Amino acid sequence: MPELPEVEVSRLGISPHIEGKLITQVRVHDARLRWPVPETVQRVSGQRLEAVTRRAKYLLLKTAVGTLLLHLGMSGKLRVVPNTTSLKKHDHIEIEFEDGQVLRLNDPRRFGALLFCADDVSSHELLARLGPEPLTEAFTADYLFAASRGRKQAIKTFIMDNHVVVGVGNIYANEALFKAGINPKRQAGQVSRARYQKLVPLIKQTLQDAIAQGGTTLRDFTNVDGSPGYFAQQLMVYGRGGKRCMVCQATLKEIRLGQRSTVYCTRCQR
DNA sequence: AAAGACACCTGTCCGC
DNA sequence: TGCGGACAGGTGTCTT
Numbered sequence: 477m478p479e480l481p482e483v484e485v486s487r488l489g490i491s492p493h494i495e496g497k498l499i500t501q502v503r504v505h506d507a508r509l510r511w512p513v514p515e516t517v518q519r520v521s522g523q524r525l526e527a528v529t530r531r532a533k534y535l536l537l538k539t540a541v542g543t544l545l546l547h548l549g550m551s552g553k554l555r556v557v558p559n560t561t562s563l564k565k566h567d568h569i570e571i572e573f574e575d576g577q578v579l580r581l582n583d584p585r586r587f588g589a590l591l592f593c594a595d596d597v598s599s600h601e602l603l604a605r606l607g608p609e610p611l612t613e614a615f616t617a618d619y620l621f622a623a624s625r626g627r628k629q630a631i632k633t634f635i636m637d638n639h640v641v642v643g644v645g646n647i648y649a650n651e652a653l654f655k656a657g658i659n660p661k662r663q664a665g666q667v668s669r670a671r672y673q674k675l676v677p678l679i680k681q682t683l684q685d686a687i688a689q690g691g692t693t694l695r696d697f698t699n700v701d702g703s704p705g706y707f708a709q710q711l712m713v714y715g716r717g718g719k720r721c722m723v724c725q726a727t728l729k730e731i732r733l734g735q736r737s738t739v740y741c742t743r744c745q746r
Numbered sequence: 747a748a749a750g751a752c753a754c755c756t757g758t759c760c761g762c
Numbered sequence: 763t764g765c766g767g768a769c770a771g772g773t774g775t776c777t778t
Contacts, residue, residue: 478771478772479771479772482771508755510754510755510772510773510774533772533773547772547773548771548772549754549755549771549772549773550755550756550770550771550772550773551755551756551757551770551771566756583755583756584755584756584757585754585755585756585757585770586754586755586756587754587755587772587773588772602773602774626748627748627749628748628749629748629749629750633749633750636772638772638773645771645772646770646771646772647771692771734749734750734751735750735751735752737769737770
């Protein structure tokens with residue numbers, strides 16, 4: 477479900493309801509996520525939620541005693557509801573606040589995660605080696621060009637590598653490469669500086685547009701308030717294999733790169 | 747070190 | 763209508 481825009485939309489959706497509030501209880505209904513939810517998550521009970529931030533696709537819920545790391549995996553969804561709302565299938569976690577509102581994590585496929593970190597969260601093993609945030613000034617064409625030198629992997633898998641840059645998932649990698657006119661199979665190390673100068677702003681723009689549209693709704697993604705995201709209407713290639721290119725009318729090609737479905741226009745993308 | 751395959755799950759959709 | 767198989771937004775881990 478979530479790429480960076482969907483995670484950010486989720487963050488923006490939940491934070492006004494829970495930031496600054498006292499956590500009264502953490503209820504673990506089903507600890508079977510990507511890793512078993514540890515007992516240490518209980519340490520935030522009685523703590524004030526100081527901030528809800530994001531690093532890559534991890535949501536960070538900060539308290540004075542430590543930080544919860546929350547990942548949505550492929551199918552995780554967050555909602556804030558009154559504690560009288562009945563539980564649904566695959567509701568794994570509830571974090572209850574002083575005003576009776578509850579943050580619920582629902583995750584059918586269980587690739588999501590909830591962990592607790594008592595120390596500096598940025599040096600947590602899951603976060604320490606991540607690349608820059610795509611929407612910050614640290615992510616530049618010069619950086620990406622330099623990082624790509626000598627790399628033989630396809631540019632699509634390269635920009636989806638979290639050690640290179642975080643938050644570019646399968647949808648937006650397909651979309652950004654289409655807009656930049658770059659063939660996703662092209663070796664990262666043989667893409668010119670000029671083309672990275674085109675690509676990097678398009679990655680940023682694609683992600684920002686998707687956030688502004690409330691994310692991409694495919695299948696079942698909805699935002700925290702239950703509304704869908706509208707970015708799906710703007711997808712140029714993702715999910716459109718075999719259909720016409722919206723620019724040149726050629727038939728879009730669908731292949732697999734790194735076991736991920738990859739759609740591109742053989743005429744527009746070289 | 748880098749690149750690729752695999753694993754972890756459930757739900758949905760498609761073809762027969 | 764049922765059944766098998768393929769596929770789905772991610773990413774840590776293992777194997778080449």
